[in-house]
Amino acid sequence: MTTSTQTATFEAAESLARCRDLVQPALRATVGALDRDLEMRCGFALGWWDSDGRADGHGTGKGLRPALALLGAQAVGAPPDTVVAGAVAVELVHVFSLAHDDIMDGDERRRHRPSLWKAYGVGTAVLTGDALLALALGALAEAPGERHGEAARLLARMLLDLVGGQAADVAFEDRPWTGPRAVTLAEYRHMAVRKTGALLGCSAAIGAALAGAPAGVVAGLEEAGRHLGLAFQAVDDVLGIWGDPSVTGKPAFGDLRRGKKTVPVLTALADPRGGDRLAELLSGERTGPEVRQAAALVAEAGGRAAAERMARHHLDAAVGGLRGLGLAEPAAAELIAVARSLADRRQ
Amino acid sequence: MTTSTQTATFEAAESLARCRDLVQPALRATVGALDRDLEMRCGFALGWWDSDGRADGHGTGKGLRPALALLGAQAVGAPPDTVVAGAVAVELVHVFSLAHDDIMDGDERRRHRPSLWKAYGVGTAVLTGDALLALALGALAEAPGERHGEAARLLARMLLDLVGGQAADVAFEDRPWTGPRAVTLAEYRHMAVRKTGALLGCSAAIGAALAGAPAGVVAGLEEAGRHLGLAFQAVDDVLGIWGDPSVTGKPAFGDLRRGKKTVPVLTALADPRGGDRLAELLSGERTGPEVRQAAALVAEAGGRAAAERMARHHLDAAVGGLRGLGLAEPAAAELIAVARSLADRRQ
Structure with missing residues (x-):
């Protein structure tokens, strides 16, 4: 790790904290308008308290998406308070998608706690997800000013990408590890740019759209956010295998x-140095010793290095894109610091 | 049944068919933009084909909500093609809410077919519902013209009502039949105006909002639609007990x-002529003979008559509201005919 990375991480943490402080009151007020039961469940999904309503400081996210929305707006010269609604909307959409994805994926844990469906049952988790999405739309629709049109289009397109990406990801599960029907890296990238990239792209652009920035700048911010999403997903893929369970909260x-x-x-499967052996291992039981051996095979075949390369490539593309947009300082530098910190995250 | 009711029903059927013809191409195009798998599942939820992709003519809804949207717009003088997106949006939101509600309520049948979750599994039904909602937002956001703001606000508020109403309806299940914690008729009405009234209100108003009608007219159409929703729900309550299974497709x-x-x-439970006996029956097994007996008790205690009175009251309020708005003919008369036909439906 270099000193410049450490500096970027430190700056990013400061920016994220500042953005959280700006967004949190509006987010609380938005969720607080719900009936008590739904409010409690939405707050649980947002990590504000556990299922007994106790706030324990765990579980709250870093607020990456609202930070991108605020910084994107500040980078086009908008005062943050006029675009907070966009930041609130993308955070709520993020938590909506986690709530519903955890049902589909059968994930029982989320942010060191039971997932929403595990804590409250599937029906309640479906409805709570719907409530989070409805709140997001409400926040955006009731935002001050009259520039909702472009922001609403960004949000709607992003949601269609989100469901399309999730559908593709779920469909991948039924595909074989090898042979002509195996998932290709190109298919994977197309899935990831929709499932992960679209929301980061929308986040980076929505504040600027609400502030009435020129279409080219809004599109450039969205494109940079999508690259950031692909970098984020590649890092996620590395952490999903080699992450420290005590940090990630996942096995x-x-x-x-x-x-x-x-x-x-997918990279390792395509590699002659052990792809067949890996496919055999992954087709089997996938319990203790097999997964350890599979992880070693994936690393040996260059799979980890490929994901790290992919993360770097898309991070560079995001940073390069942001630099080319002629954005205002210090928000532009903060955006870049936040982007860099993503590629260096441990959870 | 009177001749004027028969005429209204006939006219309503003609209006609904004309509106379906106007909306269907746009609805097909909207859903057709999805990836194949999601398109098939959304089309199944819309009743276009069964789970093998066979179109059998069953299952397609009457298109009440899109008809309200189109007629509401025509009643303020707008040409239908400028507001079709609003009609598409409310139909998609309707089917989204059915898909998710069937999961929460454990309903296995819908429109003479397996419900979406029963046909495809819970995870797929969650995602398909999300896709339907995303399509609705996309249709509205990409609608021609620049008057999305008010339509987006109507839609967002309606969605919040919808989830709040569904949450209340689910919570009613755990409440006792009698005593201080029993559900009151006032609570029921508040639930129904959100769960059923909000979407019909939004439907009646969204086309006029997209067409740029004055705020007072949009609000009046929404209010009339909400009354219509309460009438619709009261009829639904009657059909839910005394409906003909061969017509309703429900037991x-x-x-x-x-x-x-x-x-x-709720009316019968509050009645001294047998409320206690009814509560006892409903607290028991609720299989064959008990439900028949309970249905007789409910009718004897005036429960059926009260629901029919409620339907008439809200239908009258809806029609009176529409008449007071100074709407354009023939759309105003068609709106009223469609409203009247709802109170006379068998399914």
């Missing part, structure tokens, strides 16, 4: 146990 | 078997 080698088709695995 | 006395707290039941 060791989790993605291998679940048979997820990720960049490291 | 006889279905709402009694499921222990639903509806207007007829």
Whole structure:
């Protein structure tokens, strides 16, 4: 790790904290308008309290998406308070998608706690997700000013990408590890740019759209955000296999146990140095010793390095894109620092 | 049945068919933009084909909500093609809410077919519902013209009502039949105006909002649609107990078997002529003979008559409201004919 990375991480943490302070009151007020039961469940999904209503400081996210929305707006010269609604909307959409994805993926843990459906049952988790999405739309529709049109289009397109990407990801589960029907890296990238990239792209652009920035700048911010999403997903793929369970809150080698088709695995499967042996291992039981051995095979075949390369490539593309937009300082530098910190995250 | 009712029903059927013809191409195009798998599942939810992709003519809804949207717009003088997106949006939101509600309520049948979750599994039904909602937002956001703001606000508020109403309806299940914690008729009405009234209100108003009608007219159409929703719900409550299974596609006395707290039941429970006996029956097994007996008790205690009175009252309020708005003919007369036909429906 270099000193410049450490500086970027430190600056990013400061920016994220500042953005959280700006967004949190509006987010609380938005969720607080719900009936008590729904409010409690939405707050649980947002990590504000556990299922007994106790706030324990765990579980709240870093607020990456609202930070991108605020910084994107500040980078086009908008005062943050006029675009907070966009930041609130993308955070709520993010938590909506986690709530519903956890049902589909059968994930029982989220942010060191039971997932929403595990805590409250599937029906309640479906409805709470719907409530989070409805709140997001409400926040955006009631935002001050009369520039909702472009922001609403960004949000709607992003949601269509989100469901399309999730559908593709779920469909990958039924595809074989090898042969002509195996998932290709190109298919994976197309899935990831929709499932992960679209929301980061929308986040980076929505504040600027609400502020009435020129279409080219809004599109450039969205494109940079999509690259950031692909970098984010590649890092996620590495953490999903080699992340520290005590930091990520997820089991060791989790993605291998679940048979997820990720960049490291797809790269390694295509490698002559052990792809067949890996496919054999992944087609089997995928319990303790097998997943450890599979992880070693994936690393040896260059799967981890490929994912790290992919993360760097898309991070560079995002940073390069942001630099080319002629954005205002210091928000532009903060955006870049936040972007860099993503590629260096541990959870 | 009077001749004027028969005429209204006939006219309503003609209006609904004309509106379906106007909306269907746009609806097909909207859903057709999805990836194949999601398109097939959304089309299944819309009743276009069964799970093998066979179109059998069953299952397609009457298109009440899009008809309200189109007629509401025509009633303020707008040409239908400028507001079709609003009609598409409310139909998609309707089918989204059915898809998710069937999961929460455990309903296995819908429109003479397996419900979406029963046909494809819960995870797929969650995602398909999300896709339908995303399509609705996309249709509205990409609508021609620049008057999305008010339409987007109507839609967002309606969605918040929808989830709040569904949450209340689900919570009613855990409440006792009698005593201080029993569900009151006022609570029921508040639930129904959100769960059913909000979407019909939004439907009646959204086309006019997209067409740029004055705020007072948009609000008046929304209010009339909400009354229509309450009338619709009261009729639904009657059909849920006394509807003909061969017409409704639902089991006889279905709402009694499921222990639903509806207007007829809540009214009868409050009646000295047999409320206690009814509560006792409903607290028991609720199989064959008990539900038949319970249905007779509900009718004897005036529960059916109360629901029919409620339907008439809100229908009159809707029609009176529409008449007071100075709407353009023939759309105004068609709106009223469609409204009247709702109170006379068998399914």
